[in-house]
Amino acid sequence: MFDGKGKHVLVAGGTSGINLGIAEGFAKTGATVSVFSRSQDKVDAAVEKLIAHGTQAWGGTADVRDPDAVQAVLQGAVDANGPIDVLVSGAAGNFPAPALGMSSNAFGSVVGIDLLGSFHVLRFAFEHLNKPGASIINISAPQAWLPMALQSHVCAAKAGVDMLTKTLALEWGPMGVRVNSLVPGPIKDTEGMDRLLVDKSKAGELIKTVPLQRMGTVEDCADVALFLASDYARYVSGAILPVDGGWSLAGAQIAMSHAMMGS
Ligand code: HXC
Ligand code: NAP
Numbered sequence: 001m002f003d004g005k006g007k008h009v010l011v012a013g014g015t016s017g018i019n020l021g022i023a024e025g026f027a028k029t030g031a032t033v034s035v036f037s038r039s040q041d042k043v044d045a046a047v048e049k050l051i052a053h054g055t056q057a058w059g060g061t062a063d064v065r066d067p068d069a070v071q072a073v074l075q076g077a078v079d080a081n082g083p084i085d086v087l088v089s090g091a092a093g094n095f096p097a098p099a100l101g102m103s104s105n106a107f108g109s110v111v112g113i114d115l116l117g118s119f120h121v122l123r124f125a126f127e128h129l130n131k132p133g134a135s136i137i138n139i140s141a142p143q144a145w146l147p148m149a150l151q152s153h154v155c156a157a158k159a160g161v162d163m164l165t166k167t168l169a170l171e172w173g174p175m176g177v178r179v180n181s182l183v184p185g186p187i188k189d190t191e192g193m194d195r196l197l198v199d200k201s202k203a204g205e206l207i208k209t210v211p212l213q214r215m216g217t218v219e220d221c222a223d224v225a226l227f228l229a230s231d232y233a234r235y236v237s238g239a240i241l242p243v244d245g246g247w248s249l250a251g252a253q254i255a256m257s258h259a260m261m262g263s
Contacts, residue, residue, distance in 0.1 A: 002230040004031025004055075008081045008130070009229070010074075011035045012064060012121045013091025015042035017190040019139060020049070021218025022088055022225045027053040029226065034077035034084075036060040037091065056081065064091045064117030071124045083130040086229045089121045090139035092157075094195055096150040096260045107153045114157035118164055122179075132176020135229045138165050140181040140240065141192075142248040149257040162240050169238030178237040180228050185244020186256075188215035199262035206256065211246030 009026040013019050014035030027033045027050045035046050036059060043059035050057035058080040062073035078084065093113040097106065118138055125136075143151050144158035162181050169179040186193055186206060193215070197203060207214060224243045227233055242248055 001232060002026070002029050002031075002226040004029030007031045007085040008077075008083065009033050009086040009088065010077050010084045010125065011088040011090065012117075013037050013139075014088065015039070015046040015059070017192065018184055018187055018218050018221050019088065019090035020046050022090070022137075022139075022222045023050060024053060025219070025222025025226055026086065026229075027055045027057065030055055031086070032056045032058075032081045034058040034060070034081055036062050036073045036077070038063050064120055065112045067120050067124065070117075070120040074121075074124055074128055078128045084125060084128050085130045085134055087122070087125050087129065087134070087136045088139065088225060089118050089136070091117050091121070092139070092141075092192075094151075094154050094192055096196060096198060097153075098150055099152045102153065107156075110153040111157045111160070114154070115160040115164070118161050122164065122168060126172070126177075129177060134177045135233075136168070136172075136177060136179045137225055137228050138162075138179070138181045140165070140183045142183060142185060142242065142244060142252070144181075144183070144240070146248055146252065148260075150260055165240065166238045173237055178228075178233070180233075180236060180238070181240045182221065182224055182228060183240060183242040183244065183248075184216060184221050185242065185247040185252075186210065186215050187218060187221065190218070196256070196260050198260050202262070209247060209252050209256075210244070211249065214245065216243060216245060 011023040014023040015037040047059040060073040062069035
C-alpha cells in the first residue's frame, strides 16, 4: 500500500503506544523513520525497536511545548535522514480530572502539549517537508467532537487539533501538502486507555459500546496511517478519520465517562 523505500517518516511523540506502533508500521515498509519525545530512555528503546525492522532510524529529545527544542530536533532529524515525506504529530498528555479539580497549569499542560505542541511541530516541520507530495497526519481523539466528563482539557485541545488539520489543509494544499487527522478510538494496551479506564473491571462494558465489539489495536491505527500517507489517499486532505470500530457514532461518551468514574 505504502512503499517506504527512499522515504523519510518523522513521528513526533513516536516513542510509545499508538505513535510507536505507527512508526513501526512505516519502518516495516522500508521507510527511514525518525522519532522524538521527552524521555531519552524511551527514545533509545524506540530506535532499537525500529532498527529491528531492518530499516534506518534516528531519535532525538524535545518537549513539543518548547519551540526552540522542536526546531532543533527537527533539524537533527533532517540532517540525519533528509527532507520529510510523512509527518505524524501525536505527542499528547491526558489525565481524568473535573474542570473544578484543575489548576490553570493543569489545563494548560494538556492544551500546551496537544494543541500548541502540534502547531509547533507542523509549523516548524513545514520548511523541511519534501514538497509537493508530503503528507501530514495529526493524531486526534474522539474527544474532539464528543464532550466527555473529566476531559474538558483534552476535548478543547483535540478539537483545536482537528481545526488545525482543516485550516492547514486549506493553507498548504496549494503547495502539495495533504493534512489529515487520524482519530483512534479505545485502543488496548496503551497509556491513554490505562489512564482513562479508571475501573478496569468496566472494560467489558466499554467493548459493548463499540459497534465492532472489540477494542482497537495499534496495528489498526498503523494500517490507516499507511493508507493516509499512500498514493491511494492522494485526493484526501482535511479529513477527520476515526479508527474506532464505530465507537464514536452514538452514546459512547456517556459510557466512557461512567467507566472513567468507576460508576
Ligand atoms: C488534576 C493534575 C492531574 C490530575 C496532573 N495535574 N495530573 N491536575 N488532576 N490527575 C496537574 C499538576 O498538578 C500540574 O498542575 C499540571 O497538571 C502539570 O503537571 P506536571 O506533572 O508538572 O506536567 P508535565 O510534567 O508537563 O506532564 C504533563 C501531563 C503528564 C499531561 C500532566 O500526565 C504527561 O506527561 N502525560 C504524557 C503521557 C500521556 O498522558 N499519555 C496519554 C495520552 S492519551 P500544578 O498547578 O500543580 O502545577 C490521550 C487520549 C486518550 O491523549 C483518549 C482515549 C479514548
Ligand atoms: P502514549 O504512549 O503516552 O504516547 C504519547 C507519546 O507522546 C509518548 O511517546 C510521549 O513520550 C510523547 N509525549 C508526551 N508529552 C510530550 C511532550 N510534551 N513533548 C514531546 N513528546 C511528548 O499514549 P497513547 O495512548 O499511545 O496515545 C498516543 C496518541 O493517540 C495521542 O495523541 C493520544 O491523544 C491519541 N489517542 C489515544 C487513544 C488511546 O486509546 N490510547 C485514543 C484516542 C487518541 P515522552 O513521555 O517520552 O515525552
